[in-house]
Amino acid sequence: MTKIADLRGQTPDQLSDELIKLKKEQFNLRFQAATGQLEKTHRVNEVRKDIARVSSLLREKQAAS
Numbered sequence: 001m002t003k004i005a006d007l008r009g010q011t012p013d014q015l016s017d018e019l020i021k022l023k024k025e026q027f028n029l030r031f032q033a034a035t036g037q038l039e040k041t042h043r044v045n046e047v048r049k050d051i052a053r054v055s056s057l058l059r060e061k062q063a064a065s
């Protein structure tokens with residue numbers, strides 16, 4: 001789980017990279033769930049919330065600049 005304080009210190013480029021990484025992980029988790037190989041089911045919700053955090057911060061930083 002990503003802490004919001006850690007994310008606030010990152011640049012918009014770093015946040016974009018983090019968002020891409022999280023979306024790839026979300027895809028992989030959904031694929032594992034569909035094939036019955038998912039062991040850490042709670043991770044799906046954590047990743048979804050992390051994506052929302054990063055997206056919100058990106059919008060916040062873009063609005064400020």
